[in-house]
Amino acid sequence: MADSKGKAFDTKLFKRLLRFAIPYKWQLYVAAIAAILLSVFAALNPFFMKDAIDIGITQKKPESLIFFITMMGLVLLGQVIFQLLFIYFSNWIGQQVIRDIRVKLFEHMLQFKMQYYDTSAVGRLVTRAVGDIETIASIFSQGLFMIIADLLKMGVVLGFMFWESWQLTLIVLAVFPVILYATRVFQRAMKVAFEEVRTQVSNLNTFVQERVTGMKIVQIFNREKIEHEKFKAINKKHMDAWNKTVWYNSFFFPIAEMCTSITIGLVVWYGGLHVAESEAITLGVITAFISYIQMLFTPLRQIADKFNTLQMGMVAANRVFKILDTNSQIIDVGTKELKNVTGKITFDNVRFSYVAGEEVLKGVSFTAEPGQTIAIVGSTGAGKSTIINLLSRFYEIDSGRITIDGTSIADIKLKELRKEIAVVLQDVFLFADSILNNITLNDPSISEETVIASAKAIGVHKFISSLPDGYHYNVKERGAMLSSGQRQLIAFLRAYVSNPSILILDEATSSVDSHSEQLIQKAIGKITKGRTSIVIAHRLATIKKADLIMVMDKGRVVEKGTHKELLKNEGGHYQALYEAQFTEIATSP
CATH class of the missing domain: 3.40.50.300 (P-loop containing nucleotide triphosphate hydrolases)
Known part of the structure; x- marks a missing residue:
């Protein structure tokens, strides 16, 4: 398999991984429908809040206020139900997929020639069969489906925003490219960083496994101090690899937060100036837009974070598939059976x-x-x-x-x-x-x-x-x-x-x-x-x-x-x- 290092997303690898989810189609459909409805219900709350302010409060209509607040409560209940369904089925699918991959990987490893094990570190193979495959589950439970749900939510929110005020929406979209570009750069950098993280995790596992297995040799030859120093060096590389991801996060999330605050400020400024001049922009619309901006930008920040999880899973999947693609089996083309063996x-x-x-x-x-x-x-x-x-x-x-x-x-x-x-x-x-x-x-x-x-x-x-x-x-x-x-x-x-x-x-x-x-x-x-x-x-x-x-x-x-x-x-x-x-x-x- 070609090395995908440096690419923000490996589509070919993702399609291959998705094939393992095909047997669970109806669960996928339930998760997809729940994600769509969750997106709609999430965008309805600011919509009803706008009417509660403009009609129930501004026009002093208590019955309308009660109605819109009741609708907000029902919407909230719907969000809870569909979020429950979405989280349960997305996690369930992830566990089914990693179970199937792990079984296939172990079955594949059972057929390897001894020569493969002669040249492969046991700790590295254990990392692939246990740690890496567990990381793949997060693609479905915290990565892929969550990203899709967030994108749907953003799409629905944009629709509601254009419906309410195209002028305020254009102000929001003017800032949007900045955070999109920052997110793209962040994704590429994190892809490379997570490659290094998984490499160092594998090296750490291999080192610990070998030293624990050979502890008698370590102690007999008084190598405790030497092995301790080696471990410190390997552990530092592991820490440095993780710190690189922390460094990128430290840059990205403040930038994203700043973009959100600037956008809200521009909407309040522009809307406040025109609230008395235009019937299209009301106090309720401005309030709704503040919620919409949070709903639009927060998922984008979360998408970047979830993309990190997705990247970790994709890196792990790439490593696992490399073993699955390894052709090191004894070719069993024999057709004969041994009967009444004399033993010559x-x-x-x-x-x-x-x-x-x-x-x-x-x-x-x-x-x-x-x-x-x-x-x-x-x-x-x-x-x-x-x-x-x-x-x-x-x-x-x-x-x-x-x-x-x-x-x-x-x-x-x-x-x-x-x-x-x-x-x-x-x-x-x-x-x-x-x-x-x-x-x-x-x-x-x-x-x-x-x-x-x-x-x-x-x-x-x-x-x-x-x-x-x-x-x-x-x-x-x-x-x-x-x-x-x-x-x-x-x-x-x-x-x-x-x-x-x-x-x-x-x-x-x-x-x-x-x-x-x-x-x-x-x-x-x-x-x-x-x-x-x-x-x-x-x-x-x-x-x-x-x-x-x-x-x-x-x-x-x-x-x-x-x-x-x-x-x-x-x-x-x-x-x-x-x-x-x-x-x-x-x-x-």
Whole structure:
């Protein structure tokens, strides 16, 4: 989407936003009718006040005075009713629209490739999905509809003014261009200012989110003072951006107020001179014009203020639509479903790069037979984890072919593919929810009884039962209430109850204590039985029984074989890795 920065109003963006309101047509009609009637009723009050003065008071007709005051009361009642309808439905539509946009945005974000999240700040995405979308609601509740209502009111008021006295109306209109020009300049300046405000809000959210998440690192490395100074700098930029909007407001509203006062003074001066000479200009007309001027200029000032709100909403909408327009999804054109999966996995000359021109995998080929356990070892950055990312289609390969049971994974429906694969990562992610929901991921087809039976089967039931509330224990955000070993056990159980055909373990025992590792080894033996398993391991002692061990180095498979076979390879990569770990263990205190 083109950047609309500097434009007072982006019509194309507004039309796109308005499409979300189309499903709520009758509510729009009610709001529109209420706005029209509200405009008419607002202009009727000065009209009846004029007659109350000229007829009821000046001509001393008490019955007429009572009639006109009664009419003013009825008009006021009508204003209250239609204003209630207008405010309710305009706000209601705004909430419906942001609900629909938020759902669409979140659904869109769920389909993004992992590569998108690798390069996007979480705080910025949260700002778009929560703060920015909330700001969009103000377009309908305080911006768009209010501006339309005010414009209608101004149009009706001008009509009444011409009806009462075209001379006084021309005096008013002589000053009108000044305030219109000031409003136009104000709108353009505020557009740019609000762009900067939203940018700084996003930067502030991103900074706070990252530091709160990484607070342990901040404190361990004594970075509190440094991060505090950084926060002060970012917060100052945020304040400066808002102060710019305050500065523009400080100029505009006094100018608008001055124009109103000058116009009233000119009308009173001109009308006062001619009230005795002309029957068209009476004391009641002058009084009515004072009200009309307030009704004409006040909405114009308010329109400028509401235009600020509209601009904030439009800026937010532009940012949200940029994410909606981001094409970063895995293209799911697969038509095949996996049935009776045996779990044969083949990588055929697979090449892949996260960044164009910088290959991570350089022609990787291997085959995992059904039921086999294949271990992948190698130094950091060798491309081990990339293999599981590609098998799960979190990223698209550059060239080559990956198949399961002879079928290319590109031809398999994405949902069907991932249903057959379970992954246990080194860094286990748990939601702020119960253990049960973290295991089932709210899948209604997996009962609590099934989870308990599975936990007993892999030896983790005792551990879960020992926790307060057992399976209903809330682990808090990211599983903070559990140790790393306990989180791993939950991840193994989650993988086990999903009953996958292919199991992937990525460094699953690299950071746990010896007791948890014993439980995990037992769990591994249970859940890998009868399944094709790919184990990425740092501790070579844990993969001695693997059917095949692949050694990777700089994106290539440099050695293959069993543990015993690879140890016989003098000067080989595996032997060097094994001896290095053995020496490390032997010399450790």
